[in-house]
Structures are given as structure tokens and as C-alpha cells.
Amino acid sequence: MAPQHLRQPRLADVITERLEAMLLEGSLKPGEKLPPERELAEHFGVSRPSLREAIQKLAARGLLTSRQGGGTFVSEQLNNSYSDPLLEMLSRHGEFNLDLLEFRDALEGISAYYAALRATPDDKAMLQTRFEELEASYRHPDRSSDPMREARADAAFHLAIAEAGHNVLLLHTMRGLFHLLEKSIVANLAHLFEKPDSRDRLMDQHRALFESIVAGNADEARTRAHEHLAFVENGLLELERAETRAQRAQRRSQGLPESHA
Numbered sequence: 351m352a353p354q355h356l357r358q359p360r361l362a363d364v365i366t367e368r369l370e371a372m373l374l375e376g377s378l379k380p381g382e383k384l385p386p387e388r389e390l391a392e393h394f395g396v397s398r399p400s401l402r403e404a405i406q407k408l409a410a411r412g413l414l415t416s417r418q419g420g421g422t423f424v425s426e427q428l429n430n431s432y433s434d435p436l437l438e439m440l441s442r443h444g445e446f447n448l449d450l451l452e453f454r455d456a457l458e459g460i461s462a463y464y465a466a467l468r469a470t471p472d473d474k475a476m477l478q479t480r481f482e483e484l485e486a487s488y489r490h491p492d493r494s495s496d497p498m499r500e501a502r503a504d505a506a507f508h509l510a511i512a513e514a515g516h517n518v519l520l521l522h523t524m525r526g527l528f529h530l531l532e533k534s535i536v537a538n539l540a541h542l543f544e545k546p547d548s549r550d551r552l553m554d555q556h557r558a559l560f561e562s563i564v565a566g567n568a569d570e571a572r573t574r575a576h577e578h579l580a581f582v583e584n585g586l587l588e589l590e591r592a593e594t595r596a597q598r599a600q601r602r603s604q605g606l607p608e609s610h611a
Contacts, residue, residue, distance in 0.1 A: 365394055365404035373413060374518045380428040383421050448586060455579045458508060462571040464515035466563045473514035474564050480510040481560045488553050501535040
């Protein structure tokens with residue numbers, strides 16, 4: 351039998367695959383600027399023409415964008431992979447918050463589980479940073495004037511958990527829903543913070559979730575994620591029931607015209 355000669359992959363194709371892997375795993379984030387061409391070529395140990403060819407391929411696929419005199423950036427469109435008309439409608443209708451919470455319960459429970467199993471020292475350092483930012487936002491003296499501050503810190507903490515789980519589908523689903531997640535959290539916090547002790551309880555839940563992940567306790571992390579979201583869901587259900595009772599009482603007080611047979 352004649353010897354089979356294996357085709358060697360082109361260097362530019364290898365670099366393309368490496369960069370794609372970095373995009374998928376979240377090492378390169380939407381909107382992030384790539385290092386200068388010279389540094390990137392040294393990092394991969396390749397020539398600048400080969401690197402340039404790989405970047406051009408990714409740009410042609412819509413994954414990277416080049417700005418005249420400004421460098422190369424990861425496309426912001428990667429953040430919009432889930433921005434279809436359905437999600438746009440969901441973002442405008444608060445009555446579907448409970449549906450989103452149920453989805454988050456399933457998604458974030460497994461994210462927390464994998465984060466506890468797989469988080470690297472760098473992941474844990476990022477989680478520590480995001481947790482401290484969340485805690486600072488809850489303690490901020492002017493927090494009532496900017497509810498988005500808390501929502502962004504809250505969503506960023508949960509996104510960091512997804513990143514630490516090292517499952518690219520979970521990560522990009524969370525990232526794609528990030529804007530919807532922020533809006534949902536703003537609405538949830540506005541309702542929950544009407545109760546005097548809810549802010550402290552939410553912070554305690556986030557701390558327990560963070561600590562279980564850092565400790566590597568996967569089952570506990572999943573349980574803590576569920577307990578947190580169940581608390582939010584129960585709070586919203588309680589609010590809905592209170593609003594329904596108020597509406598019924600108002601209708602009774604106003605009365606209806608009597609019908610005459």
C-alpha cells in the first residue's frame with residue numbers, strides 16, 4: 351500500500367482555531383480590543399503575516415472588527431446572538447419575569463454546580479471581585495437613585511459564575527440574555543426592596559453562593575443558587591397576590607351597577 355501523506359494544516363488556520371476557541375471560552379469578550387499585532391504574534395509564536403491572515407478570516411466571519419488606526423476588536427454582535435424579536439418583546443413585558451426566573455433557576459443552578467467543580471484560581475479571583483462590587487453596590491449611600499448600578503453588579507456576578515463553569519453553551523446563553531437579565535433584576539429588586547430586610551437577605555444568599563463555589567462544593571452551590579432564585583420568585587408571587595387582593599377590594603368598594611331582570 352502506498353504511504354498516505356497527511357496534509358499539514360496551514361499556520362493561519364491553526365491561529366484562527368486558537369482565536370475562535372478564546373472567543374468561545376470567554377477569554378476574549380465582545381467589545382474587547384485585541385493586543386497589538388506584534389504582541390499577539392509573539393504570544394502565538396508565529397509570523398505577523400500568518401496572524402494577519404487569521405484575523406482577516408475572523409473579520410470576514412463577523413467575529414472581529416478593525417477600526418482605522420484604532421486596532422482590532424471582538425465584535426459587539428456576539429452579545430446580540432439572542433436579541434431576536436421574541437426577547438425584545440419579553441424585555442418590554444414585566445409579567446413574564448416569573449418565566450425568566452424559572453429559566454434562570456435551571457440555568458444558573460447548573461452553572462453554579464460546574465463553577466464549583468471547575469473554577470480556576472483566576473476564576474475565583476474574578477468571582478471575588480464581582481462579589482465585592484455587588485456588596486459595595488448594596489451598601490452604596492446613593493443606591494436608591496440608580497437601581498441599574500445594583501442590577502449590573504448583580505448580573506455581572508451571575509455572569510462570572512457562568513464563566514467559571516467553563517461550559518461555552520451555558521456561558522453564551524447567559525451572555526446573550528445579559529441585557530434581559532439586567533432589566534429583570536431591576537424590576538425584581540424594586541419590588542423586593544420594599545421589604546426592610548430583603549436587601550440583607552439577598553446579600554447573604556449571594557455570599558453563601560459565592561462561598562460554596564470557592565469551596566468547591568458543587569451540590570451546595572446548586573442548592574444555594576436555587577434558594578436565591580426561589581426567594582426572589584416567592585417575593586414576586588407574594589407581591590402579585592397582594593396586588594390582586596387590592597384590585598378586588600377596589601372593585602368591591604366601587605361596586606357594580608345592579609342588573610335588572
